[in-house]
Amino acid sequence: MEPLLSLRTFLSDVEKIGELRDVRGADWDLEIGAIAELSYRSPEPKALLFSEVPGYRTGRVLTGSTGSARRLGLTLRLGADHTDESLVDALRGKPSAWAAAAADFPVLPVTDAPLLANQVAGDINLLDFPVPRWHQHDGGRFIGTGCLVVTSDPETGVHNGGCYRMEVQDDGRSVTIAAVPGKHGAQHIAAWFAREGRAPVTVSFGHDPLLLALGGTEVPLGVSELAYAGAVAGERVPVIIAPDTGLPIPAGSELAIEGWLRPGYTREEGPFGEWTGYYSGSRRADLAMEIVRLYHRDDPILLGAPPGRPPHDYSYMRTVMKSAMIHDELVATGVPGIVKAWAHEAGGGRLFVGVAIEQRYAGHARQVGHLAAQLPAAAYMNRYVVVVDADIDPADLDQLIWAISTRTDPAEDVEIQRRTRGSRLDPMLPDGATPYNSRAVIDACRPWERLRSFPRVAESDPAYLAAVRERWGAVLD
Ligand SMILES: Cc1cc2nc3c(=O)[nH]c(=O)nc-3n(C[C@H](O)[C@H](O)[C@H](O)COP(=O)(O)O)c2cc1C
Known part of the structure; x- marks a missing residue:
């Protein structure tokens, strides 16, 4: 049985509505990114599951997870039968209700999960997986696009889940987290630095895209995105508790790490093709993670969400x-x-x-x-x-x-x-x-x-137009 918020459950639902395509043999170096980019611009972009990546015996990449009304409707538990308009209508009122209900859905610690099938402590290499170089002028390979970075408030213990871009560093042994100052994860990290001189972090790199939508959207500070996800799903989110940091990792995750950030422990990161449609400035220092443990399912799927000139992944x-x-x-x-x-x-x-x-x-x-x-x-x-x-x-x-x-x-x-x-x-x-x-x-x-005297709009009365269409439909259709 798949845990709640498993990406595999989502994929089987997407397959049932005919919106999943298998792509075999595309290269991690630009080709996956370019295929995804072409897909975003097509009239009916599908979710793409990349497998058999040359040079890799294991690991897959998903793009386009939330790129249609039907897939996003499934993601948000609002049903797959939607247009753009009806989806926004169905969503109205829900974010505040979910935020209010989040307290009733604390995470549910479990000790068993498919994620625990493979565990590495010590000699960790993120490049054992087909992490894409997404865009031609990116500074490196970004494993974190659709990721969920979990931090905590050192005072209250409340968790935050944020989606921040993450570039693989040190030939796979480390990774930078580019949380913009002021974002909730960045506030937590700063508070831990002031208090303990280091900040605990866990990151999931593959999960139900509900966690991408919530981690990537401004949820009020003090509301855990994992509890909020529970409110959306109507069930507490099962998590494993990472032993070093004590932070949760969604049990439905495909691949996850835990580790620590320290002030001054940085690596150069970027540029990266960003959601504005431009590359982000020059290469500059950002906090790098000391990874102490890595977990992954067999043949894990990375949830890709590369931005770029719109329309882009998310x-x-x-x-x-x-x-x-x-x-x-x-x-x-x-x-x-x-x-x-x-x-x-x-x-x-x-x-x-x-x-x-x-x-x-x-x-x-x-x-x-x-x-x-x-x-x-x-x-x-x-x-x-x-x-x-x-x-x-x-x-x-x-x-x-x-x-x-x-x-x-x-x-x-x-x-x-x-x-x-x-x-x-x-x-x-x-x-x-x-x-x-x-x-x-x-x-x-x-x-x-x-308002009353402004020139009339020069178009016929809708009732008259309807009557004319009735009579003249043959010449119009
Ligand atoms: C795929 C994706 C990538 C993102 N990358 C970043 C990033 O690198 N840095 C950042 O500060 N925000 C990034 N965001 C926006 C944040 O996720 C968003 O502002 C979110 O509200 C942050 O969570 P927080 O409010 O809990 O800090 C990204 C969003 C998405 C969906």
Whole structure:
């Protein structure tokens, strides 16, 4: 019986809905990454399971795990029968409910798991597995893309699970963790350094992509992603407790390590093709892990989630998660008239957000725009928020552009927020600068005082169009 959150259970479900492809014999050096990249751009991208990687007798790589409404619906336990819109609708309200329920689903320590089939302490080599070099100008081979890095708060013991890129170092004996300062895992690590001079860490490199979606999304600090995953699945997540660090590893993991980080124990890492669509700056020092133990299943599967110019591996997941969360958080502010929010994939699900409202009062559109740009779900690396009237679908870029082009006066309707939360990944950030950005709130609603007198939209009444289609369908279809 597979443990809860096993990647193999997920794969058999994906196979049943016809969205899994086997790819045999692709090279770890760029070829797996390039096949995945071509797949993301195809009309119906599938999940790809790479096996028989030349030079490797064991180890497989999965990409595209969450790249369709059906696969992401399965991942989030919302069912496989979804469109983009219906999936976001089904997700609405769930993140806060799951976060609230997480306390009822503490991890469940177990002593038996397929992960324990192979254990190595001492002579560890991560390059015994087919870790891809994903993009042509990456600085190395990144084993951590869809990974879950588990840390703990040294005061409260609460766990955090975060998804941070990890480059193999020292010919496979070590690995860097690139958690951006301020991310919860980075906060835990800093707190451990201050208290004990070292920080315990475990990492899982292959698991149900629910852990990728949750580890890769802003879950409130103090809520464990493993408990949150239990709330999503409706069952406590079985974990093995790593003996050196005392930290959990999901029992459903394919391959996992435990070890320690120490201040000053660093290696050069990067650059890496990132979710903004650009390589991340120059090679620079990041914390490296002293790995004390490695566990893996037979023929383990690495969960790959390489970013890049969108659409990339997890841009669809990010769009769905952020669209629902931004909508929910806007409604939770108590501001009325919120119709729909959409965090566009072309902006990596962060940079470009559209919100539709029913205008209720003067200043409403600006209020929504400024709030949306700073919500917890949006504050990191947002750049543009466009607020539109409810006749515009904010998920439709053509409609958004039409609204911006015809319902704004650029001199009046673009508000700038400055010194907001940026990232060192921002291609616009000069080398070495503090990672602020600025953001524009574009009020593309009809001006409140002209709502009644604004020129009519030149399109026929929907009822009349329906009647005409009924009569003239033969010449239209
Ligand atoms: C595949 C993937 C890779 C990511 N890589 C990084 C990374 O290298 N550094 C980082 O700080 N955040 C990265 N993120 C974003 C974080 O996972 C995200 O901000 C998450 O909320 C972090 O968890 P935390 O809020 O518990 O710190 C990545 C997300 C995904 C899905």
